[in-house]
Structure formats: C-alpha cells, structure tokens
Amino acid sequence: MRQHDPGAAGTQVTAGPPATPRDRRDRSRDRRAGRRAAADNRAAYAFLTPWLIGMLVFTIGPMLFSLYLAFTRYDLSSAPEWVGLANFERMFTTDPRYFDSVKVTLTYVAWSVPLLLAVSLGLALLLNRGMRFLTGYRALFYMPSLIGGSVAVAALWRQIFGEEGIVNKALALVGIEHTSWVGDPNSALHTIVILQVWTFGSAMVIFLAGLRQIPRELYDAASVDGAGALRRFRSVTLPMLSPLVLFNLLLSVVNAFQAFTSAYVVSNGTGGPSDSTLFYTLYLYEQGFAQLNMGYAAAMAWVLVLGLALFTGFLFLSSRYWVHYGDER
Amino acid sequence: MSAHATAPVRGPRQVGGPRRPGRPRRPLFGNRPTRSPLLRALVKHSVMIITLTLMLYPLLWMFGASLRPDNQVFTTLGLWGSDLTLDNYAAGWSGGDQLNFSRFFLNSLTITVLSIVGNLLACALTAYAFARLEFRFKKTLFALVIGTLLLPYHVTLVPQYILFNQLGWVNTILPLVVPKFLATDAFFIFLMVQFIRALPSSLDDAARIDGCGHWGIFWRVVMPLSIPALGTSALFTFINTWNDFLGPMLYLTEPDSWTVSQGLASFLDATGQSAYGSLFAMSTLSLVPVLGFFVAAQKLLVEGIATSGLK
Numbered sequence: 193m194r195q196h197d198p199g200a201a202g203t204q205v206t207a208g209p210p211a212t213p214r215d216r217r218d219r220s221r222d223r224r225a226g227r228r229a230a231a232d233n234r235a236a237y238a239f240l241t242p243w244l245i246g247m248l249v250f251t252i253g254p255m256l257f258s259l260y261l262a263f264t265r266y267d268l269s270s271a272p273e274w275v276g277l278a279n280f281e282r283m284f285t286t287d288p289r290y291f292d293s294v295k296v297t298l299t300y301v302a303w304s305v306p307l308l309l310a311v312s313l314g315l316a317l318l319l320n321r322g323m324r325f326l327t328g329y330r331a332l333f334y335m336p337s338l339i340g341g342s343v344a345v346a347a348l349w350r351q352i353f354g355e356e357g358i359v360n361k362a363l364a365l366v367g368i369e370h371t372s373w374v375g376d377p378n379s380a381l382h383t384i385v386i387l388q389v390w391t392f393g394s395a396m397v398i399f400l401a402g403l404r405q406i407p408r409e410l411y412d413a414a415s416v417d418g419a420g421a422l423r424r425f426r427s428v429t430l431p432m433l434s435p436l437v438l439f440n441l442l443l444s445v446v447n448a449f450q451a452f453t454s455a456y457v458v459s460n461g462t463g464g465p466s467d468s469t470l471f472y473t474l475y476l477y478e479q480g481f482a483q484l485n486m487g488y489a490a491a492m493a494w495v496l497v498l499g500l501a502l503f504t505g506f507l508f509l510s511s512r513y514w515v516h517y518g519d520e521r
Numbered sequence: 522m523s524a525h526a527t528a529p530v531r532g533p534r535q536v537g538g539p540r541r542p543g544r545p546r547r548p549l550f551g552n553r554p555t556r557s558p559l560l561r562a563l564v565k566h567s568v569m570i571i572t573l574t575l576m577l578y579p580l581l582w583m584f585g586a587s588l589r590p591d592n593q594v595f596t597t598l599g600l601w602g603s604d605l606t607l608d609n610y611a612a613g614w615s616g617g618d619q620l621n622f623s624r625f626f627l628n629s630l631t632i633t634v635l636s637i638v639g640n641l642l643a644c645a646l647t648a649y650a651f652a653r654l655e656f657r658f659k660k661t662l663f664a665l666v667i668g669t670l671l672l673p674y675h676v677t678l679v680p681q682y683i684l685f686n687q688l689g690w691v692n693t694i695l696p697l698v699v700p701k702f703l704a705t706d707a708f709f710i711f712l713m714v715q716f717i718r719a720l721p722s723s724l725d726d727a728a729r730i731d732g733c734g735h736w737g738i739f740w741r742v743v744m745p746l747s748i749p750a751l752g753t754s755a756l757f758t759f760i761n762t763w764n765d766f767l768g769p770m771l772y773l774t775e776p777d778s779w780t781v782s783q784g785l786a787s788f789l790d791a792t793g794q795s796a797y798g799s800l801f802a803m804s805t806l807s808l809v810p811v812l813g814f815f816v817a818a819q820k821l822l823v824e825g826i827a828t829s830g831l832k
Contacts, residue, residue: 229655232654232655232656232735233654233655233656233657235650235654235734235735236650236654236655236656236659237650237656239646239647239649239650239654239735239739240646240647240650240662242643242646242647242702242703242704243643243644243646243647243703243704243710245703246643246700246702246703246704246705247665247669247703247705249684249703250677250681250700250703250705251669251672251677251705253680253684254676254677254680254681254684255676255677255680257680257683257684258676258677258679258680261679261680268683268686315569315572318565318568318569319569323562323565324562324566325566329569329573331819332573332577333572333573333576335577335812335815336576336577338760338811338812338815339760339764339808339811339812341760341761341764342763342764342766342782342807342808342811343764343766343781343782343783343785343786343804343807344785344803344804344805344807344808345804345808347785347786347788347789347800347804348579348580348583348801348804349579350789351595351797351801352579352582356595357595358578358579358582358598361597361598362598365598390576442671446671446673449673450673450674450675452766452767453764453766453767453782456766456767456786457766457786457789460789473675476675476678477767480678480679480682481682481771486679486683489678489679490679490680492675493673493675493676493678493679494676496673496675496676497672497673497675497676500671500673504671
C-alpha cells in the first residue's frame with residue numbers, strides 16, 4: 193500500500209560518513225524504522241479516534257444491545273423483560289401482518305430489481321457508442337436517482353397515481369377509466385415499484401462507465417469470427433460487464449429491502465390499502481415506535497439482517513458461476 | 522431510502538482516457554450496413570427523448586401545478602393553466618396553517634451543513650489512516666468498515682433511539698448530527714480510502730522531507746488532492762440528509778424543529794384537497810437545492826481534476 197520504504201529516510205541521513213561501520217549503521221536504521229513504525233501506529237490511532245468511538249457507541253454497542261432486546265419485551269418506560277424466543281415465535285407463527293410485510297417486501301424486490309437492471313442496462317447500451325449530447329442525457333437520466341428518496345417525489349407520486357392524477361387523465365384521453373392506483377390494493381405496490389425503477393440512472397451511469405472499459409479488440413475479434421450483434425452482446429458485453437451487474441444487483445437489492453420513505457408517504461404511513469404496501473421497514477417502524485414493542489422490532493431487525501446476509505452471501509457464491517473477472521484471459 | 526453514491530468518481534489519473542481517434546466506431550446493435558447512420562442516430566435520439574419526457578413529465582407537471590390557483594391544480598394534464606400565480610409559494614413559505622416552511626428550510630439547512638462538515642472531516646481522517654499508515658490490527662479494522670458497509674440501518678434504529686432518549690437528545694438535532702462527526706457512514710470512508718490510495722505517495726514523501734508530519738501531509742497534501750472524492754461525498758451526504766425522513770421523524774417531534782421532509786409529509790396528513798397547490802410549491806422548492814447542488818458539484822468534480830496538478 194505504502195510505497196515508502198521505512199528504511200529509506202535512515203539510509204539517506206546515515207549515508208553521510210563513509211567510515212561508519214556497517215552494523216552500526218544498520219542498527220541505527222532499524223531503530224529509526226522502529227521509531228517510525230511506532231510513530232505511525234500512534235498517528236494512525238489518533239486519526240482513527242473519531243471513527244473508533246463512533247463504531248463502538250453507534251454501531252457495535254447498539255447492535256449488541258439490539259440482539260439482547262430481541263429476546264425481551266420492552267416499551268421504553270419499564271425495564272426490559274426477558275421473554276426468551278417469544279418474539280420470534282410470534283413473528284413466525286401468530287403474526288399474519290408480519291408475513292404480509294415479508295410478502296410485500298419480497299414482491300417489491302422481485303419486481304423492482306430486475307426491471308431497474310434491465311432498464312439501466314438497456315439505456316446504457318443505447319447511450320454508449322458515439323452518441324451526441326451524451327453528457328446531457330446522462331445527467332438528465334441521473335437526476336431522478338437524486339430525488340427519488342424524497343418526500344416531495346413520493347407525495348407527487350401519490351398525486352399522479354391518484355383518482356384525479358395525470359396518469360388517469362392521460363388514460364382518459366384514450367378512453368380508459370380507472371380508479372385511484374394508490375387506493376387499489378392490487379396496484380398500490382406497483383406504483384412504488386415504478387418509483388424505484390424511475391431512479392435507474394445511478395445504475396445506468398455505472399454500466400456506462402463499465403462499457404467504456406471493454407476493449408474494442410474483443411468486438412473486432414468477435415466480428416471476425418462471424419458473431420452477430422446479439423452474439424456479441426451475449427459473449428462479449430455481458431461477461432465483461434458481469435462484475436458491474438453483480439455490483440448493481442447488490443446495491444439495488446439492499447436499497448429495495450430498506451425502502452421506507454416512498455412506502456410511508458404513498459400509503460400515508462399506514463402500509464395500506466389493506467396492508468398492500470406494508471413494507472418490512474414500515475412494519476418495523478410501526479411496531480417499534482408507534483406501538484412501542486421495541487423488543488419485537490429489534491427481533492424483526494435481526495431477522496432482516498440475517499435474511500439479507502444469507503441473500504447477499506448466496507449472491508456472492510453464485511457469482512462464481514456467472515461473474516467474469518477477466519483474469520482467465 | 523438512501524441515494525447511494527454511484528456518481529463516477531474520477532480518479533486522480535484518468536486511465537485509458539478518451540477513445541483514440543481514427544478508429545472505426547462499431548455500435549453494439551444495428552450494425553447492418555444497409556441502415557444509414559443518420560437514421561440510426563435519429564432512432565436513438567427519439568428513444569432517449571421519449572423516455573426522458575415520460576420520466577421528467579411528472580416533475581414538470583408539478584412545477585406547472587404549483588403555479589396554478591388552488592382550484593385549478595388538478596384540472597389539466599398540461600403544464601400551464603390559464604392563470605399563473607405565486608400565491609402557493611407565498612402561502613407555504615409564510616406558514617398559513619402552522620406549517621412554516623421558511624423555518625423548515627432553515628432547520629434542514631442547519632442539519633445538512635453540519636452533517637456534511639462532520640462526514641467529510643471524520644471520514645477523511647479515518648480514510649487517511651487506512652490508506653496511508655501502517656498500524657496494528659489494520660486488516661481487522663478495515664474488515665469492520667467493509668462489514669458495516671452493507672449493514673441495514675434497522676438493526677441500530679431501536680437501540681440508538683433508546684440511547685439518545687437516555688441522553689436526553691430527543692427533540693434536538695444532536696442524534697442526526699453527532700454520529701456524522703464520528704464517521705458512522707462506512708460508505709464514505711470506503712470511497713475516500715479508494716481515492717487516497719490512488720494518489721502517488723511521492724507527494725507525501727516530498728512533504729515529509731519539507732518537514733511535514735502526518736497532520737501536515739493530511740491537511741496540505743491529501744485533502745487538497747482529494748477534492749473530487751470530497752465533492753462526491755459532500756454531494757451524497759447532502760442528498761441523503763436533505764431527503765432523510767425517518768431520522769427527523771423519530772427525533773424531531775416539535776413542529777418548530779421540523780425539517781422540510783416532515784413539513785411536506787404533514788401537508789399530506791393534515792390538510793385536504795385545498796392545499797395541494799402549496800404542497801406542490803413547497804415540494805418544488807425542496808427539490809431545487811438538491812438539483813442545484815448536483816449541478817454545482819459536477820463542476821467542482823471536474824475542476825477538482827483540473828486543478829489537482831496531476832495530469
């Protein structure tokens with residue numbers, strides 16, 4: 193990492209008097225190097241102090257405390273009461289809304305992530321080669337990813353997919369009548385899927401950067417071998433881009449699992465209609481902070497952590513079979 | 522929830538650089554010689570423009586609706602109504618129905634500025650140690666950074682609330698700001714470590730010979746050269762903080778200390794159809810800083826590369 197040889201400074205200084213015996217010079221150099229290493233060590237921990245405190249106080253400490261809370265009943269006013277596995281039992285056996293929230297979240301991930309990847313990859317391919325106004329297009333496509341998580345856009349979404357929203361106004365032009373999309377349990381979740389897909393720009397920018405790195409020679413070689421456009425895409429573009437597909441997949445899955453603001457605002461904080469937008473995070477918030485079942489919320493959080501860890505672990509394992517890192521060439 | 526930082530951070534040295542001129546450009550699709558390049562360009566640009574129009578129309582419509590009188594907000598699919606008025610902006614800003622947006626904007630701004638300062642400072646310090654220094658347990662500690670990178674925030678949500686509640690920090694901005702000064706967002710540490718590692722260490726050595734210690738190297742060499750990474754981090758801290766809703770909702774309970782996000786959300790809760798004009802007006806205003814910062818930071822990123830003295 194550091195190209196700097198710890199002995200270099202010592203050599204420079206002690207190189208002066210040529211009569212100095214070699215071993216003494218070496219010892220002096222070692223001492224200097226040792227002092228430097230100790231000084232580096234001290235300096236490093238000085239630089240790391242804020243992070244170490246933050247790590248202990250705001251991450252590791254709370255994680256351990258939350259693990260303990262997961263086995264208790266706690267409502268903030270009285271001391272936590274140890275209940276063993278009761279929270280988990282309730283989650284997996286007697287709480288139908290918990291299952292709803294899992295179902296809603298998985299449905300959301302299953303729709304939004306593939307759609308987002310497909311749209312971002314498709315547009316990146318179109319934008320890639322020799323396009324005028326590329327930077328302008330790129331910036332405009334990127335814009336929604338900056339504001340997609342805001343209350344303002346979620347509130348706007350609720351209006352445009354509402355009873356008198358512009359979606360229904362546009363549909364009315366072609367003679368289709370429809371009630372509110374956010375008020376219908378069959379379509380409410382999909383309006384939020386659309387909101388997530390709307391923010392495809394950040395993934396697209398990553399794909400664009402990756403496409404730039406693919407050596408042109410590969411396409412030339414494929415063409416010489418008689419590969420058509422589709423074959424070039426499948427045998428050159430996709431394998432070369434696969435590390436970024438994995439990266440974007442991981443990011444969008446993690447983002448989708450943690451969606452909160454859009455669901456909260458579109459459903460007015462209820463997860464409705466009839467729990468059709470009751471995201472995991474929304475239900476966790478409701479349990480922890482509206483009903484003050486903080487033990488239950490902590491248990492939910494840990495199940496989410498384990499679920500996500502399993503999911504990402506599986507992704508990484510499977511990546512051995514479909515991600516190409518280009519070192520086999 | 523969080524806009525993850527995915528803007529291209531340009532390294533200090535552009536590897537590869539722009540495409541070499543004079544080589545034939547071979548498109549991925551539609552490479553049939555029978556189709557003219559002009560037609561192909563036309564098709565591509567049409568696809569782009571139609572997609573962009575569909576994507577951005579809701580935003581434009583919102584802007585248009587914010588300029589219409591309240592009773593005309595939902596009457597049209599078009600962008601402009603017959604009368605244009607700034608009443609909605611005036612009503613939202615001055616706080617007709619206890620929703621005082623000038624106050625909310627000020628609160629959001631305070632929290633955002635403090636968060637940016639804290640995040641940049643704390644994460645840069647941490648990143649410098651990981652990128653430039655050798656120390657004991659370095660590998661283990663860096664594994665911790667990576668480990669927290671993918672950690673869902675939910676797992677610390679409840680215990681952090683309990684902690685801040687015990688400290689008596691609820692209904693102050695401290696729970697939202699103090700963690701930023703302690704580098705709790707691993708993503709920015711990671712981003713800066715990657716960037717600082719790519720800076721040539723010969724500059725450090727030169728500074729060391731000139732008598733700089735680590736503190737001097739950090740401030741005088743590494744920080745100025747890291748402007749592109751700092752700019753990117755500032756942009757994303759800004760967006761994450763400005764858009765944050767869950768955090769303020771948990772910790773800022775008095776309407777006087779609300780942020781813009783909370784103000785907008787309470788519009789939806791409290792008021793009926795009649796206030797949609799003001800909602801759209803304040804929503805539009807709330808998006809302006811984000812988009813403005815994006816444009817400004819893009820420039821900064823480019824200038825950061827131009828002025829870094831490394832070509």
